[in-house]
Amino acid sequence: MIIPRRQQHIDEDFMHQALALAESAGRHGEVPVGALLVQEGQILGSGQNRCVMDHDPSAHAEVLAVRDAALKSRSSRLDGATLYVTLEPCLMCCGILLQARIARLVFGAREPRTGGVVSIHEALRLPGVDHHVAITEGVLAEQGAALMQTFFRELRQSGSAQ
Numbered sequence: 001m002i003i004p005r006r007q008q009h010i011d012e013d014f015m016h017q018a019l020a021l022a023e024s025a026g027r028h029g030e031v032p033v034g035a036l037l038v039q040e041g042q043i044l045g046s047g048q049n050r051c052v053m054d055h056d057p058s059a060h061a062e063v064l065a066v067r068d069a070a071l072k073s074r075s076s077r078l079d080g081a082t083l084y085v086t087l088e089p090c091l092m093c094c095g096i097l098l099q100a101r102i103a104r105l106v107f108g109a110r111e112p113r114t115g116g117v118v119s120i121h122e123a124l125r126l127p128g129v130d131h132h133v134a135i136t137e138g139v140l141a142e143q144g145a146a147l148m149q150t151f152f153r154e155l156r157q158s159g160s161a162q
Helices: 005-027 061-073 091-100 141-158
Strands: 034-039 042-048 082-087 104-109 134-137
Touching (some): 005 104, 005 141, 034 061, 061 091, 082 141, 104 141
Antiparallel strands (some): 034 042
């Protein structure tokens, strides 16, 4: 699918903001992933990984952004919204996208180990699923991948493990 140039700029602008959230997560010892949920050009929700800080394996950036938006909009259905996330979502996060009826997913880098969108699974394209999410991948992927590589290199050097 070809994305119009204006939409590319919009996607990059929101992805830059998601990358800032990812950087913040990394500074706090979390895997550096950031996410924004946007509807009609307005940010409804944001999140960054908080699994370690919250002692919660479900505290992924995507989940937190959707929860934030759902609380603010007072609705579990976020029809027409776009989720921007720096890394390809896992299966759990794909499930929340379907449940919340997210219209579009824009992600940066692929996740070759746990990617639920294109790398390992194609959870958003399963037969019989009654909701479809438009997918745009690779937006500022190099920056997102670099954050991940730096984070895990530093983690290995310090001798810690997530």
